[in-house]
Amino acid sequence: MSVYKVRQPVLRGGKPIESCVFEGDDLETTIHVGVFVAGELVAVSSFLKNKHDKVLSECQYQLRGMAVLESFQNKGLGSIMLNYGEQLLKNKLTGVIWCNAREVALNFYKKQGYTIVGEPFNIKNIGLHYTMKKKLT
Numbered sequence: 001m002s003v004y005k006v007r008q009p010v011l012r013g014g015k016p017i018e019s020c021v022f023e024g025d026d027l028e029t030t031i032h033v034g035v036f037v038a039g040e041l042v043a044v045s046s047f048l049k050n051k052h053d054k055v056l057s058e059c060q061y062q063l064r065g066m067a068v069l070e071s072f073q074n075k076g077l078g079s080i081m082l083n084y085g086e087q088l089l090k091n092k093l094t095g096v097i098w099c100n101a102r103e104v105a106l107n108f109y110k111k112q113g114y115t116i117v118g119e120p121f122n123i124k125n126i127g128l129h130y131t132m133k134k135k136l137t
């Protein structure tokens with residue numbers, strides 16, 4: 001899957017392509033959003049129909065694998081991609097989007113209207129994460 005080509009350098013640097021595969025990537029309910037620049041895929045994000053036990057909503061999606069190739073970061077692509085995915089999910093009557101955000105991306109998500117849920121937690125070899133959510137409807 002071509003999303004792995006962006007996930008691998010940005011989120012799994014140095015690790016094999018298998019480490020980029022998420023459970024549910026191939027499900028019909030999963031939505032992958034990407035940004036192409038001059039025909040090249042440079043940014044990806046995936047929305048999976050997953051429930052979080054601290055998030056109350058009948059229909060909720062998890063945002064995973066938010067990644068912009070390094071030379072394309074800080075140009076607004078992440079925001080555009082996220083807004084696009086949110087609009088798609090809004091049209092599918094999704095109540096809430098949640099994600100487990102890396103500490104470095106915390107401000108990015110805050111600016112996009114996401115708020116922290118509960119306490120931060122550590123993911124081995126990656127670091128501190130915060131569960132964050134945004135109400136869509």
Ligand SMILES: CC(C)(COP(=O)(O)OP(=O)(O)OC[C@H]1O[C@@H](n2cnc3c(N)ncnc32)[C@H](O)[C@@H]1OP(=O)(O)O)[C@@H](O)C(=O)NCCC(=O)NCCS
Nearest residue numbers: 066067068073074075076077078079100101102105107108
């Ligand atoms: C986090 C990430 C997805 C954000 O995507 P991005 O395209 O860099 O994000 P944007 O450009 O939309 O916004 C990021 C910042 O750039 C700023 N920005 C937006 N448009 C800009 C522009 N045209 N020029 C300069 N800066 C801009 C934003 O204000 C924001 O500032 P902040 O750092 O103070 O929050 C991306 O940086 C990335 O892949 N990082 C590494 C992997 C990662 O941490 N992923 C998240 C896992 S939870």
